[in-house]
Amino acid sequence: MEWFDALVQGILLGGMYAQYALGMALMFGVMRIVNISHGDLVILLSLIGISMASAWGLGPLPVLIVLVPLAVLMGWVLQKAVLNRVVGSDPLPSLIATFGLSIALQNLMLQIWSANSRSLPGHGIESQSIEIGAVYIGLLPLIVLAVATGLTWGLDLTLKRTRFGRALRAASADVEAAAMTGINPRAVYAMATAAAVGILGFAAVFQALRSTVAPADGPAQLIYAFEAVIIGGMGTVWGAFVGSMVLGISQAIGFRIDPGFGVLAGHIVFLIVLATRPQGLFGKALA
Amino acid sequence: MSAIPYTEAEAPEVLVQRQTRSGRLAMTLAVLAMIAVAAMPWWASTGTIRSILVLCCYIAVAQMWNLLAGYAGLVSVGQHAFMGAAGYALFVLAQTYGINPFAAVFLSLLVPAALAVPIYLLLHRLDGPYFSIGTWVVAEVFRLTASNLPLVNSGAGMSLRVMKDYSAFERNVAMSLLCAGMLLVTLGGSYWLLRSRFGLALIAMRDNPVAAASQGVNVAKLRFLVYVASAVGCGLAGAIYFMAQLRITPGSAFDPMWANVAIFIVMVGGIGSIEGVLIGSLIFFIADRWFGEYGATYFVVLGLMTLLVALYARTGIWGLISKRWDAPWFPIRRKLVDPDR
Numbered sequence: 001m002e003w004f005d006a007l008v009q010g011i012l013l014g015g016m017y018a019q020y021a022l023g024m025a026l027m028f029g030v031m032r033i034v035n036i037s038h039g040d041l042v043i044l045l046s047l048i049g050i051s052m053a054s055a056w057g058l059g060p061l062p063v064l065i066v067l068v069p070l071a072v073l074m075g076w077v078l079q080k081a082v083l084n085r086v087v088g089s090d091p092l093p094s095l096i097a098t099f100g101l102s103i104a105l106q107n108l109m110l111q112i113w114s115a116n117s118r119s120l121p122g123h124g125i126e127s128q129s130i131e132i133g134a135v136y137i138g139l140l141p142l143i144v145l146a147v148a149t150g151l152t153w154g155l156d157l158t159l160k161r162t163r164f165g166r167a168l169r170a171a172s173a174d175v176e177a178a179a180m181t182g183i184n185p186r187a188v189y190a191m192a193t194a195a196a197v198g199i200l201g202f203a204a205v206f207q208a209l210r211s212t213v214a215p216a217d218g219p220a221q222l223i224y225a226f227e228a229v230i231i232g233g234m235g236t237v238w239g240a241f242v243g244s245m246v247l248g249i250s251q252a253i254g255f256r257i258d259p260g261f262g263v264l265a266g267h268i269v270f271l272i273v274l275a276t277r278p279q280g281l282f283g284k285a286l287a
Numbered sequence: 288m289s290a291i292p293y294t295e296a297e298a299p300e301v302l303v304q305r306q307t308r309s310g311r312l313a314m315t316l317a318v319l320a321m322i323a324v325a326a327m328p329w330w331a332s333t334g335t336i337r338s339i340l341v342l343c344c345y346i347a348v349a350q351m352w353n354l355l356a357g358y359a360g361l362v363s364v365g366q367h368a369f370m371g372a373a374g375y376a377l378f379v380l381a382q383t384y385g386i387n388p389f390a391a392v393f394l395s396l397l398v399p400a401a402l403a404v405p406i407y408l409l410l411h412r413l414d415g416p417y418f419s420i421g422t423w424v425v426a427e428v429f430r431l432t433a434s435n436l437p438l439v440n441s442g443a444g445m446s447l448r449v450m451k452d453y454s455a456f457e458r459n460v461a462m463s464l465l466c467a468g469m470l471l472v473t474l475g476g477s478y479w480l481l482r483s484r485f486g487l488a489l490i491a492m493r494d495n496p497v498a499a500a501s502q503g504v505n506v507a508k509l510r511f512l513v514y515v516a517s518a519v520g521c522g523l524a525g526a527i528y529f530m531a532q533l534r535i536t537p538g539s540a541f542d543p544m545w546a547n548v549a550i551f552i553v554m555v556g557g558i559g560s561i562e563g564v565l566i567g568s569l570i571f572f573i574a575d576r577w578f579g580e581y582g583a584t585y586f587v588v589l590g591l592m593t594l595l596v597a598l599y600a601r602t603g604i605w606g607l608i609s610k611r612w613d614a615p616w617f618p619i620r621r622k623l624v625d626p627d628r
Contacts (some may be wrong), residue, residue: 028417032414032416033416034419034420036364036420048314051459085598086597091357091362091364091415092558093464093597093601094416094591094597095362095416095419096550096554096596097593097594097598099368099550099593100550100594101590102513102590103589104587104589104590104591104594106585106586107583107586107587108587110583111583128535178355219423219543223420223423223424223427227424230417232414234417244386258435260431260434260435260442263427263431264432264435267427267428267431267443269500270424271409271424271428274410274412274421278412278413279382
């Protein structure tokens with residue numbers, strides 16, 4: 001029963017990781033860019049949300065409603081001001097640019113909010129749970145998982161069915177050919193980044209509700225998102241979702257074995273996947 | 288298939304010029320600086336020696352990162368994994384097994400070398416930017432492993448108490464010689480490498496890996512060798528740095544700060560050149576002394592500078608200088624000179 005409980009908690013934790021991983025999968029799939037400041041943006045949004053909640057006495061839902069459009073705007077500005085200048089076949093400029101941005105953001109947050117851990121008051125929602133059999137399931141983690149599933153489903157559908165999704169897939173397959181058919185790659189990129197960071201707006205609220213956030217937490221979130229994407233297989237949205245579950249379950253089981261082993265267990269599973277199935281669980285093997 | 292006929296052409300009489308006046312001047316200065324570093328115990332205070340030691344570590348780590356990112360096209364943000372691994376190896380060998388610590392510095396280099404091989408085999412499957420974060424994961428794995436490993440006293444860290452068997456002067460002599468040796472191996476070694484046949488291959492690979500491969504450069508093998516060499520170089524810097532610190536903990540050994548430092552130095556100084564590493568290291572060293580007390584603000588400025596360099600001046604300060612004046616300090620080009628003209 002203890003292991004079944006670890007499995008359930010792992011899936012719930014995976015719901016949190018899926019919210020980070022979706023944006024990363026989208027950006028890498030479309031632009032071949034990895035945004036090193038990915039995790040720092042989550043933390044920045046969380047801290048803004050926490051400050052808004054305490055300044056205006058907002059509950060979690062109004063914070064979410066304000067934060068997601070703000071995140072979309074941030075993503076759009078990030079693309080226009082930084083990423084559009086570094087997107088290209090050479091991965092170095094985008095890595096270095098977002099790496100610098102990450103260091104600047106972390107230290108800026110440290111100055112504004114200090115190194116303390118904070119969390120978003122959930123007005124009781126964070127302590128409610130449902131009992132199924134002998135396993136207690138927290139209401140909040142369940143909501144997180146449901147939102148993550150909804151976001152994955154919505155993103156997958158957007159990519160498959162809408163005009164924007166077709167433009168995105170065309171631009172990711174061949175930028176020049178897509179441009180010839182009348183797609184403006186820069187506009188597509190800006191929308192992709194806006195969507196990716198917008199999803200981080202959800203992640204920010206739930207992260208701050210579920211646990212605490214501190215300015216130095218960003219890199220860990222980046223690494224979890226990255227591992228989830230690689231485990232699942234690059235370029236598939238549902239792959240990133242399943243990768244998040246695998247990572248969450250590995251960590252939850254690791255924590256049961258030894259509290260010092262939890263995060264490490266996640267890393268080890270990632271390295272095992274990399275060694276045995278480098279294209280990821282859902283990725284197509286390269287010819 | 289018949290051979291395509293071509294007229295036999297004689298190679299024109301030319302001299303291959305490989306050294307310049309600026310290069311000879313810089314080489315003289317570099318040798319003098321190296322001697323000055325080796326002779327530190329006779330002219331510098333212990334405090335100065337420690338500062339110079341840190342500067343030498345910056346130069347070594349930055350040059351190793353430069354070799355990876357600037358020539359092999361491998362952008363690693365996890366080279367501190369090898370610094371910490373060699374540092375820990377030194378502490379275990381010297382403190383736990385009682386090996387002479389100065390000999391242990393060299394023995395400890397086997398650890399990063401041995402670790403770099405499987406890590407590269409694993410990580411080279413990752414595409415461009417994902418390789419970078421993969422190296423970061425490896426550094427995290429090292430840090431978490433060290434925190435859980437009783438052999439290295441887990442999270443509490445280790446102290447190098449055996450160093451008290453040596454007098455302060457003996458330690459200063461050893462540190463100074465090690466620093467000079469580290470500069471010789473990392474900078475001198477890189478310079479020698481870049482001037483050799485391998486250097487030609489590396490430069491070809493930097494400019495265009497596909498074209499280099501078509502010219503017969505074994506890109507995969509060269510990348511692997513550069514990765515291992517860079518791991519050993521970072522390991523040397525780590526062993527020397529933590530020997531001077533006398534204390535190592537998982538947090539300090541695998542501190543991502545070193546990745547920040549290396550990237551800042553190389554990008555601001557100028558990627559793909561030894562001169563850039565020297566300029567960047569001096570700027571960072573001086574900035575750290577002057578502005579280090581401002582803590583977070585200082586790092587915000589460093590981060591923004593890195594961002595701006597990546598956006599607007601990819602070649603860094605040395606790139607701007609060498610565009611204006613053609614006076615390389617460490618010339619690696621081969622210039623053909625017609626003696627008749």
